[in-house]
Amino acid sequence: MRGWRQRLGTSPWWRGAAAAGAGALPALAFPAPALWWFAYVALVPWMLLARAAPTPRRAALDGWLGGFGFMLAVHHWLLPSLNVFTVVLAALLGVLWAPWGWLLHRLLHGRPSSRQAVAALVVVPSAWLMVELVRSWQGLGGPWGMLGSSQWQVGPALRLASVGGVWLLSLLVVAVNTAVTLLVVAHGARTTAVAGLVATVAVTTAASAWAPRPQTDGTARVAVVQPGVIGGAERRFDREETLTRRLAGRDVDLVVWGESSVGFDLAERPDLARRLAALSRRVDADILVNVDARRSGGIYKSSVLIGRDGPTGPRYDKMRLVPFGEYVPARSLLGWATSVGKAAGEDRRRGTHQVVMDAGALRVGPLVCFESAFPDMTRNLTKDGARLLLAQSSTSTFQHSWAPEQHASLAALRAAETGRPMVHATLTGVSAVYGPDGSRVGPWLGTSSSTARVYAAPTAHGTTLYVRFGDWPVHGAASVLLVLGAAEAVRRLRRRAALSHAHAVPRAPR
Numbered sequence: 001m002r003g004w005r006q007r008l009g010t011s012p013w014w015r016g017a018a019a020a021g022a023g024a025l026p027a028l029a030f031p032a033p034a035l036w037w038f039a040y041v042a043l044v045p046w047m048l049l050a051r052a053a054p055t056p057r058r059a060a061l062d063g064w065l066g067g068f069g070f071m072l073a074v075h076h077w078l079l080p081s082l083n084v085f086t087v088v089l090a091a092l093l094g095v096l097w098a099p100w101g102w103l104l105h106r107l108l109h110g111r112p113s114s115r116q117a118v119a120a121l122v123v124v125p126s127a128w129l130m131v132e133l134v135r136s137w138q139g140l141g142g143p144w145g146m147l148g149s150s151q152w153q154v155g156p157a158l159r160l161a162s163v164g165g166v167w168l169l170s171l172l173v174v175a176v177n178t179a180v181t182l183l184v185v186a187h188g189a190r191t192t193a194v195a196g197l198v199a200t201v202a203v204t205t206a207a208s209a210w211a212p213r214p215q216t217d218g219t220a221r222v223a224v225v226q227p228g229v230i231g232g233a234e235r236r237f238d239r240e241e242t243l244t245r246r247l248a249g250r251d252v253d254l255v256v257w258g259e260s261s262v263g264f265d266l267a268e269r270p271d272l273a274r275r276l277a278a279l280s281r282r283v284d285a286d287i288l289v290n291v292d293a294r295r296s297g298g299i300y301k302s303s304v305l306i307g308r309d310g311p312t313g314p315r316y317d318k319m320r321l322v323p324f325g326e327y328v329p330a331r332s333l334l335g336w337a338t339s340v341g342k343a344a345g346e347d348r349r350r351g352t353h354q355v356v357m358d359a360g361a362l363r364v365g366p367l368v369c370f371e372s373a374f375p376d377m378t379r380n381l382t383k384d385g386a387r388l389l390l391a392q393s394s395t396s397t398f399q400h401s402w403a404p405e406q407h408a409s410l411a412a413l414r415a416a417e418t419g420r421p422m423v424h425a426t427l428t429g430v431s432a433v434y435g436p437d438g439s440r441v442g443p444w445l446g447t448s449s450s451t452a453r454v455y456a457a458p459t460a461h462g463t464t465l466y467v468r469f470g471d472w473p474v475h476g477a478a479s480v481l482l483v484l485g486a487a488e489a490v491r492r493l494r495r496r497a498a499l500s501h502a503h504a505v506p507r508a509p510r
Contacts, residue, residue: 023066027073031405063101068094074145077401126477214460228450233263317351
């Protein structure tokens, strides 16, 4: 043990490797491992390393390297597609954790006092949330791997999500990690650490218990058609058509196909539009397909509702595209990514606004692919009147990785946040359905399934606190950091004034 400590203290390479490894640990809390309980202690090794750094600059570097390890671990399944560019992206995003590492050192270095312990319990989670906010910008990859989303299968956590969204869950997880770290290092402030831990658990438990729960008012029978891995757009369409025919007489309200389920513009292929309309008449329900095809102006991914007479109502064009997968940011600068991986050779076109569709008596809000990671999008659809949320996805490129399970789990958070059931329908798995409280409805359709399954999803009415008040935990965290910055500025001004006064006072002659 002493040898490891000496290596960490004297070798920057060993310390850097330890920081990256410690940062990677929280990835185990997400699917596929899904060790949700581990999230509450997974940050402790990283925190201990940063607070013990010999200098604030080294602590910031530990924050950066830990962030690099975290980003690489959470997105490791991108390596076969982006190759070395995955490492570059992880290194760039890891920089966001450098200030977080510096703050850890500032508050917890040495022997923290009770006052520092109280500050750390508030400031450290707030700083983490600011990192998640910045990296959640779609241009930086979006909110994939937010720490709070690791709690997607925990009932009390899902109720807490209805209060403050996934943001509040991230605050909770980091606050618990901070309290555990204080118990390890703050011998003189352990009472404060225990009190903070108890208070955190008590407040969040009370909030999740008190939070209004969605009031169910009916059931939507939704069929998910998952064809499996099939090469060629024509063959895939044929398989989806065959599976959908089997739903005749099953009394379904809506049939949902996955992302890129139709590889042709229906205006250019009226034969396919007629076949889809015939299917709608056969199953006596509207069919939501996803068209991935070129039309005037470029290639779009569009959710299109098919009724008895063909396409009906407004289409939804995907708004938030996957960086490098569907477009290359700053292509003139980063276009070389296409030469080292499977980055998009041509940028897809974006939609301009979200759409709520009327599928019979059911109002549905569609999303495409990783848009289900963005809590603001499902919140907006709910405010616009959607009774059922839908995500059409395809993770076939990452079929044998953690990605399908991670993606399917996100819909549980979106359902709990909004109090609306959510369907996650994919081409190749994992497909899943969740009730308005985020609980699973029926089994997942795994990556080996090629089937059509009917789910009875409870519908609900009412408004959750998250839908009503939005991202208030983010605003609170930003306020905490602003107050901290203002207090630090006042302290420095007072110190300078005191030093100036001391120099200005003349010394008495001897």
